[in-house]
Amino acid sequence: MKGIVPALAVESIERSVQFYAEVLGFDVEFTLPGPDGKLVHASVKRGDASIMFGTRDPNNPHDQGTLGAGVALFMTVADHEEIDAYFLQVREAGAAVVQEPTDQFWGHRDWIVADPDGYLLWIGKEVRSLSVEEMQEAMMAGAPA
Numbered sequence: 381m382k383g384i385v386p387a388l389a390v391e392s393i394e395r396s397v398q399f400y401a402e403v404l405g406f407d408v409e410f411t412l413p414g415p416d417g418k419l420v421h422a423s424v425k426r427g428d429a430s431i432m433f434g435t436r437d438p439n440n441p442h443d444q445g446t447l448g449a450g451v452a453l454f455m456t457v458a459d460h461e462e463i464d465a466y467f468l469q470v471r472e473a474g475a476a477v478v479q480e481p482t483d484q485f486w487g488h489r490d491w492i493v494a495d496p497d498g499y500l501l502w503i504g505k506e507v508r509s510l511s512v513e514e515m516q517e518a519m520m521a522g523a524p525a
Contacts, residue, residue, distance in 0.1 A: 393419035448498025463505040485518035
């Protein structure tokens with residue numbers, strides 16, 4: 381396997397591309413307009429992370445669930461990026477904040493926003509390298525590392 385690229389069903393591919401590009405800073409990698417000019421597929425990329433977008437197929441009974449339900453994408457920022465500064469930029473651009481920046485017991489600092497279709501984007505950065513034993517100890521203590 382070379383990699384995994386999430387393909388999200390969305391209500392509006394144009395709206396999703398705009399959100400990921402303008403709010404989260406992704407580059408638009410590919411767009412495919414249909415005969416009517418509306419996008420039928422698109423992909424965006426930021427660093428090594430790529431996401432594809434498509435719409436639900438009304439003829440496929442397995443493609444009719446609630447958009448965003450039960451799906452969270454965990455993304456890490458580049459080593460040179462400041463996690464709190466990125467959060468402020470994303471919040472100021474209008475993202476729906478689900479969780480403010482929080483230090484986690486596993487050594488990451490992260491925060492969560494929702495995209496326009498309700499997909500959760502859990503964005504983090506390792507701020508402290510911990511062994512499994514240290515993580516377990518911090519988890520049992522009930523406090524961030």
